[in-house]
Amino acid sequence: MSDTATPLAYTRTARTQIEEFKNHIDGKWSASQTGEQFDVINPADTNDVVGRFPASSAADAEAAVRAASSAFASWKKTPISARAKILNRAADYLEANVDRFAAELTREMGKALNLSKDEILRSAQTLRFYAVEGQSFAGETFPNDDPDMIVYTQREPLGVVSVITPWNFPVSIPARKIAPALIAGNTVVFKPSSDAPLSGYRLVEAFVAAGVPNGVLNFIVGRASEVGPAITVPPVVRAISFTGSTAAGEAIHRSVAFTTRTQMELGGKNPLIVMEDADLDKAVDLTVKGGLSLSGQACTGTSRVLVMKQVKAAFTEKLVSKVKALKVGSGMVAGNDIGPLATPRQLETVLRYIEIGKREATLLCGGERLTGPGYISGYYVSPAIFTDVTLDMRIAREEIFGPVIGIMEVTSYVDAIAKANDTEYGLSAAIATRNPRYIHDFANDIEAGTVKINRTTTGNLINAPFGGLKRSSTSTFRESGRGALEFYTQIKTIYRGC
Incomplete structure (x- = not known):
């Protein structure tokens, strides 16, 4: 899948009445520390500026990772039913705004309006699926010969995860990555493609409206060359889910720490x-x-x-x-x-x-x-x-x-x-x-x-595993279905005596 970003046209100040959008870091909507911005253009009509976004720096990305790291301990302990309510309320928000968000999606990347509407509704369905499925995703109990011992596994979240997505499905791909990550108890740093960031912004807006706690879901826009390493290389980032070109995915996979999981969905022929x-x-x-x-x-x-x-x-x-x-x-x-x-x-x-x-x-x-x-x-x-x-x-x-x-x-x-x-x-x-x-x-x-x-x-x-073989994927963990929950959790085996 291609995810090569168009060179960004930077501006220091707004020249016209164009709607401006911000990053979302640690519960706050904020401009980039550089003050630089870029415009997203309608591919069907290049005279139409869809919106103006922050051209973020590595410092902005580092702040997003710190916020996610600080929020993890509390979010991990949040009852799963409370996490599920947030996913369901976010789904409600998407459905309530489907016509407006679909029009924006079509303006920013060009697909037919009916397909954009389908994508918004499918994304809401994805959130609802994980709100339910996440609550039944648990460990196992194992028979053994000692009557005074119980052996079982429990699944736990990994910690900070980074989600990096392309422009062709700017809501549904982020939704199928973010929803299982959050329901499992992880905190997220989300970087959308700079070619279609508005739809990702609206998805985050839905979570904010749903009451997601500060730092649990962070949103940052900018060049991959500027912000990418800051949200992938640090060891505190425990997992990376990326959809994009094979070359970019392989570069990320080679650059990360030994302890960082990767889930790469890449090119196809x-x-x-x-x-x-x-x-x-x-x-x-x-x-x-x-x-x-x-x-x-x-x-x-x-x-x-x-x-x-x-x-x-x-x-x-x-x-x-x-x-x-x-x-x-x-x-x-x-x-x-x-x-x-x-x-x-x-x-x-x-x-x-x-x-x-x-x-x-x-x-x-x-x-x-x-x-x-x-x-x-x-x-x-x-x-x-x-x-x-x-x-x-x-x-x-x-x-x-x-x-x-x-x-x-x-x-x-x-x-x-x-x-x-x-x-x-x-x-x-x-x-x-x-x-x-x-x-x-x-x-x-x-x-x-x-x-x-x-x-x-x-x-x-949305409930079946998705992924490729050969150079189309790392073939480690699948997206969608219960496989996504496996990617975002780790297993402890516990031997408990009486």
Whole structure:
């Protein structure tokens, strides 16, 4: 998943009537100690400034870590029912403000308004899930031969944890990290992407309105190069949950203390296999939804479609026809299918890969920077479909994180699996087929942490574990479900005599 921040435009003072937002450290909303700020721009209309945020320094980050450390002892002892009430009240706040927060989310990163609303409501659901699940997550009692002894385990929080999140799901990804951390009794330092910090701010605002104690949840905005080491390297930080690029995740993983846990959900190059018996209309629908929703800016998005030779021509014709009919435009306008790319840097990256693809493969449609009426002030690209893609091509191997799909021909199930697995990534994979044998074998043969059968490569349940294999994840602890609670707790084994 790409999480490269756009260079920040710093300002010392507000020049226009733009809403300003602050960090939240030790229960107080505060400006950066540097006094510097940066503007977040609407990717659908670069004349629209969504908000102005603090460009924080290492000193600000250090203050957030100190606040979290000081608050830990008290929060650890807070009854779990009281923690659960805070999560539920925060969920109430998100639901009560869903329309306003969804509009802000669309303005800051471009996704369709209905998808933004779904994300806010899903985040509220995530908080409610952990408010319940956290109260039943406990240790075990073990039989033994001594009648005067009881042996049992108890789960305890780790301490200070850092949560670092990307811009493509700026509420739901933080929610699925922060909620299990808090219900388990940890304190949190939360750094959102500087490309979409407002939605993270609103999530923290929900917790503040819900009565989270001072220092328990701290929010800091700024460049990763400035604040990152201060919230990851100190030994007092006991765990780091990061979603972003593989390169950034590996750098964090190498830099932290031996005693610091890491949970890294990183890049993907996710395949959809279309077998000869597949319903081709459904396979096309899966391709479009998995690869082009969110303008292809999803870590689990479909980027490679491996199609059996005997149906490739028919599938390709149907896919190109459907893609050409898609409407590109602002996510605020109902009926538009594909919004803008989230940042100018993401636009530049996608256009660069499209040019690489033109030299490597055959471009069937799209791949153009849209600049006409309705597009001139936004980061719009028409979705690109390439065919004649082979494994040695860069567009087949490197994560693009945009509306670009490559079609690869395969001649058998074995050939399809071999090509699907020939990647450094292993986040998500799907197959379109009616054949029970293919379905059974695919679940066992594919090298991916999330396996979909006749479903899109994107999407996951809040109560099921989520994560990748190979360089898509550290593969230590999973996000979502009870696995997230395991990450944020440690076990003591206790032998108690009478």
